[in-house]
Amino acid sequence: MKSNIKDLEKRVTDALGAVEYSDHPLHQILADLWDYNQDQWNRVEQMVRVSDAYQDMMLKREKTLGERFDKHIRQLEKITRISDRYQTALREANLELEHASLMDTLTGLPNRRKMLRLLKREFDHRPEQLKLAMIDIDYFKRINDEHGHLVGDEVLIAVGHLIEQSVGELGHVARWGGEEFLVVFSHSDQAEVEHCVESLVKIVKSAKFDVLDGQMIETSVSVGLAVYQPEDTIDSMITRADDALYGAKNSGRNRYHSSH
Ligand SMILES: Nc1nc2c(ncn2[C@@H]2O[C@H](COP(=O)(O)OP(=O)(O)OP(=O)(O)O)[C@@H](O)[C@H]2O)c(=O)[nH]1
Numbered sequence: 001m002k003s004n005i006k007d008l009e010k011r012v013t014d015a016l017g018a019v020e021y022s023d024h025p026l027h028q029i030l031a032d033l034w035d036y037n038q039d040q041w042n043r044v045e046q047m048v049r050v051s052d053a054y055q056d057m058m059l060k061r062e063k064t065l066g067e068r069f070d071k072h073i074r075q076l077e078k079i080t081r082i083s084d085r086y087q088t089a090l091r092e093a094n095l096e097l098e099h100a101s102l103m104d105t106l107t108g109l110p111n112r113r114k115m116l117r118l119l120k121r122e123f124d125h126r127p128e129q130l131k132l133a134m135i136d137i138d139y140f141k142r143i144n145d146e147h148g149h150l151v152g153d154e155v156l157i158a159v160g161h162l163i164e165q166s167v168g169e170l171g172h173v174a175r176w177g178g179e180e181f182l183v184v185f186s187h188s189d190q191a192e193v194e195h196c197v198e199s200l201v202k203i204v205k206s207a208k209f210d211v212l213d214g215q216m217i218e219t220s221v222s223v224g225l226a227v228y229q230p231e232d233t234i235d236s237m238i239t240r241a242d243d244a245l246y247g248a249k250n251s252g253r254n255r256y257h258s259s260h
Pocket residue numbers: 106136137138139140141142144148149150151152153156177178179249253
């Protein structure tokens with residue numbers, strides 16, 4: 001607690017009794033002591049001011065650093081979000097590409113590539129269950145020649161749908177190429193498959209396709225059926241289905257033949 005000089009003088013005078021304080025030898029010593037204390041006090045005050053200024057500066061610097069850190073974090077978050085979006089878009093584009101590369105753009109059916117994959121999988125797992133039906137539209141060239149290519153396309157699409165509907169859950173249908181379709185049956189017995197193929201031939205024959213130019217077009221299909229044999233490979237099964245189809249064509253079309 002800092003004392004006032006007047007208090008001090010009074011306390012000293014009181015302590016010395018009647019003696020006049022200003023004449024006393026202690027007067028100068030106490031005055032010097034007072035000056036010395038005052039100096040110390042000023043020094044302490046100055047140190048406190050320096051310390052406050054230092055703390056103030058440190059707080060400001062901390063704040064600036066914190067703000068910069070937050071800004072960097074925000075930028076990082078933004079970059080991460082952009083990168084996530086980019087990766088998702090890339091994944092989706094890849095899936096779309098993959099899907100597009102496996103589908104026939106005209107009929108919307110799986111294409112030959114996809115069918116070969118499926119065939120390989122089925123062949124690896126349970127070949128003894130496999131039956132293939134190669135289906136070809138009869139005299140399709142005539143439809144193109146008489147009605148034009150666009151009408152031919154419509155007939156192709158319509159026949160593809162009919163085949164898909166007729167086969168249903170029994171098998172998988174693909175556009176094999178041109179006016180040919182391939183059906184893979186992997187879990188049905190021979191009688192079931194033969195019945196399916198036979199009714200498919202009838203259904204196409206009795207259908208009337210209402211196409212672009214307003215005319216009703218009729219057509220038919222020929223089918224070659226290959227049932228798995230122990231020595232078969234995928235290629236040999238396809239060849240046997242093709243041979244049977246050739247037989248059906250040569251026997252007058254609008255029918256199915258089984259390979260031997
Ligand atoms: N419109 C259209 N025609 C196609 C397409 N792909 C193949 N074709 C046509 O299909 C026709 C096939 O003719 P051919 O191989 O002579 O057979 P076809 O006339 O059906 O006679 P058969 O098979 O012997 O009964 C050709 O004229 C091809 O141009 C297609 O995507 N769209």
